[in-house]
Amino acid sequence: MKLAIMGNPLRGYGTPSSDYSFTSESFVLFVFNDCLTIEFLLGCSGSIRKPNEAMRLIVTTFIGVVFGFFLGVSFPTLSLTKMNLPSSLFPSIDLNYIEDKYSGLSTNALLNALSSFKGRRGSSPKPYALNDTKIWVPTNPPGAERLPPGIIASESDFYLRRLWGLPSEDLTIKPKYLVTFTVGYDQKKNIDAAVKKFSDNFTIVLFHYDGRTSEWDELEWSKRAIHVSVQKQTKWWYAKRFLHPDIVASYDYIFMWDEDLGVEHFDAEKYIKLVRKHGLEISQPGLEPNKGLTWQMTKRRGDSEVHKDTEEKPGWCTDPHLPPCAAFVEIMATVFSRDAWRCVWHMIQNDLVHGWGLDFALRKCVEPAHEKIGVVDAQWIVHQGVPSLGNQGKADGGKAPWEGVRERCRREWTMFQERMASAEKAYFKSMKIDPSNSTAP
Template sequence: NRKAPRRDSGESSTTWRPAPPRPRNSLPARIRARTSDLRARRLWGNPADDPNNTQRNLLVLTVGMKQKAGVDSIVRAFDLTQFTVVLFHYDGAVDGWDDLPWSEDAIHVSAKKQSKWWFAKRFLHPDVVEPYDFVFLWDEDIDVVTDSFDASEYLRIARDNGLHISQPALVSGRGAWPITSAVEGVEMHRRGVDWNGAPCPDAQGNPRDVPPCAAYVEIMVPVFSRRSWRCVWTMIQNDLTHGWGLDLTWHRCAADPGGNLSAVDAMGVVDAQGVRHKAEPTLKEQGEGGVGLDGADAVGRRRAAEWDAYNSRWKTPMLQELHEQLLEHDEQFAEHHEGESGTD
């Protein structure tokens, strides 16, 4: 620290001000460690003798005990020699997973009543994700068993098709937009329609390659490449926990103009490796209501408010138009499925 004189109301006084941090390049190159990883390290032995790491991908799930059996099925569908498993616990019940054979090697992070985007913003910084090729950032209520999801085959398809942001197709269960539904007889697809059955027409009625009809992947089961995640992480708003609106804008992170790769080219839905959405609203159960408002409704209101906030920051009428269309479809869906279990 150093002293710096300061004039205040004509009188001389002295205040303490911290010295500016030393530039990073003042450190010796051999000691700089710009990136990290999520690899657990031993507390004993020589660091040079630590086992080689083969886990080049991340499987990240935000979980609660009610979905334990389903989460176990998801993890077992992944080759754990290729994947590091990260569990974000929103109910605080970390010890309840100890009986699963893979849990001891997983990374567990706990914070009650938080969403996966809250966790991701704080614990998946791009400099931590840098060593990994792909990040599977999934919801917990996903069925991978019925259609024999194969994560290794999924990775092959993503690499072969140059997909930087992708998702498995939904064989059944509700998605946000029709493009996420499985298409028979193809390995993957890049284009679809909106809930009006139109390919996102412009004012003249011509189809456009814009979300959610192209360059679209939903926030439910996205898969990101290392490059795209660095950009997507920056888009996650620190104060908006539900992530609504992200999937309609993160096509900006998939495109690589320098490499002549458009967002449509770099995004896709993988049909050959589909999953099913069980639509079990466990996160809504974490909400806290008030007078005349239950917890689930309180969560819903928060989501709507966050959509408005995100849209105002993005400053485009597109998001508001799509939000209105989505709300209209939600009402129709609710009327058609009245009496069934809700969606998260």
């Protein structure tokens, strides 16, 4: 007698009726949706010679297939390994393998598998798989084109976060403004007084050029400040490396201040209100006229809230809308809007760390510059003129440390002007524009 086991259609290859062959009682085994159906065949061994016997075999096989299918889809999943079938009956079938491979398959999955099986015998395409899908979004920030736009965090901030709790509960207030001071420990008292003029709406960042940071912890506010310590560097060196526009994008205004400023007559919140009122994108507080004054433009006026132009010495201003008579502030206590800073940051040179010459070029970042750059007279400061950074220089060739620093400042001013002029000339040439015909200031 010959035992024929009808193969599971999910195999996807070969001929199901030829999968297994055993010597035993004659029956047909059908497996659908993990349910086992056994149909005994009528007839005897040997070839089928009579037509009626052949027809009976065909009909019986078909009925067994249909019955097994409906039995499989009508009852809960049946584990083959839990059926009490004698192991001698299936000596070469690994029931554990069958169960692991097909456990949990639904009727739909079975039908899909049957369709897939038929497709493999033809030329149908490979089934869709999520992990095979590639993402490419050209409008994403450079380098992030392979990411879905919804996950991209292209901007950051200086907000301090906790190590516990929910992220959404970390901040009781989100500061809207940023103020930075480039400091040495010797100016701690002055910086302490200055910081207290800024409310909780301001994030405080200290750039330490002398490497001393832990001593500041005795000040209560210092524990909430951001401290960046790199020795013997200037505020423009720090700004280029730690104030990228995408880092400070959450702040409406960025204060870039020196450490030697007296702030007795200054209130930061009132200053912001005046800046907004007069539409200033780049500004500074007015300077006390009797000390530390270099330019007439930055001199405080007692009869106005804000001024945007001035008169200088004869010959100093080729145009009343150009520096130093207009569109001009100094770099000691500059305040930038978010948009203006994004432009200025790109203009800062990596190697020209003192920033001399920047104040004459700031006008290129706003339009019209003579209306959006100005001095706030109603909130004014005192420039104390402490040459602390000069002491961080190095004595060379018989010169004092501060002399070498000042010499480099002047040299950088010339270098910056030359670079700007060369860059503009190259641009106009590439665009085939004659700058002498331009009416722009």
